[in-house]
Amino acid sequence: MTDSTMNEIVLYDLACTKNVCFSPIVWRTRLMLNYKRISYRTVFLELPDIAPTLSKLGIAPHASSASKYEYTVPTIHHLSTNTYIMDSDAIASFLNATYPDPELIIKSELGNDIATRVRRAFGPAFIISVTPREMGILSPYAQEYFRRTREGELGHPLEDMLSDNKEEEVWERQAMEMETASKLLLKDQNQFILGAQPSYADFFITGSLQSARTVDEEIFERCMKYAGLQKVYNSCVPYMK
Numbered sequence: 001m002t003d004s005t006m007n008e009i010v011l012y013d014l015a016c017t018k019n020v021c022f023s024p025i026v027w028r029t030r031l032m033l034n035y036k037r038i039s040y041r042t043v044f045l046e047l048p049d050i051a052p053t054l055s056k057l058g059i060a061p062h063a064s065s066a067s068k069y070e071y072t073v074p075t076i077h078h079l080s081t082n083t084y085i086m087d088s089d090a091i092a093s094f095l096n097a098t099y100p101d102p103e104l105i106i107k108s109e110l111g112n113d114i115a116t117r118v119r120r121a122f123g124p125a126f127i128i129s130v131t132p133r134e135m136g137i138l139s140p141y142a143q144e145y146f147r148r149t150r151e152g153e154l155g156h157p158l159e160d161m162l163s164d165n166k167e168e169e170v171w172e173r174q175a176m177e178m179e180t181a182s183k184l185l186l187k188d189q190n191q192f193i194l195g196a197q198p199s200y201a202d203f204f205i206t207g208s209l210q211s212a213r214t215v216d217e218e219i220f221e222r223c224m225k226y227a228g229l230q231k232v233y234n235s236c237v238p239y240m241k
């Protein structure tokens, strides 16, 4: 069974006022769907509607030991088998098993190592620069939820992250590690991290960059000064839609 437009999958994604995908995690799934040329349609959910919508579909919540939130996007509905899958890693495994061609390498020592080093280098700056600015692209309804839940986790107002030059300090503090991570991405002559074809590691990095770009173009431009990130991002542009 497919839906009326013959899509194979419904992708539950996170809504924003720009009406595009902005979650770095959903971008990983989206890039994979696009790379494998799987037809899908998107259902954008406002943050506070994720749990009520997905629970109503009969999806079991995440175990509390596995996730801060009971329900999350990305979630997919594979229409022909009527299977719902929540969690990007589980979705990636399912897509690779169900649509093996073209193959996408999800786990590899080199890919994991590089993605981890890029995350360690850029992650702290992304948290400070991106998180508070997400408020700028959420609807008032989602803003209230986002502020309440994230400030509850952080233990302070979102705006504090941008006060007292904290943002510049973290980018400066991380600069050397960022440069090292960027060089690592340039080491190989191949277009992608693991060779001539993309892998999940490329999508991990590109998803975060595209998310930052949607939240605030300046953060993205700052990242693009690192040639390694620029190379990965540009290589993945064909799979972005």
Ligand SMILES: N[C@@H](CCC(=O)N[C@@H](CS)C(=O)NCC(=O)O)C(=O)O
Pocket (backbone or CB within 6 Å): 014, 023, 024, 025, 026, 047, 050, 067, 069, 071, 072, 073, 074, 086, 087, 088, 089, 149
């Ligand atoms: N482990 C999950 C994490 C997904 C996740 O945290 N998604 C966020 C959006 S980026 C979410 O759905 N949050 C629900 C909430 O804040 O209530 C995965 O990899 O899919």
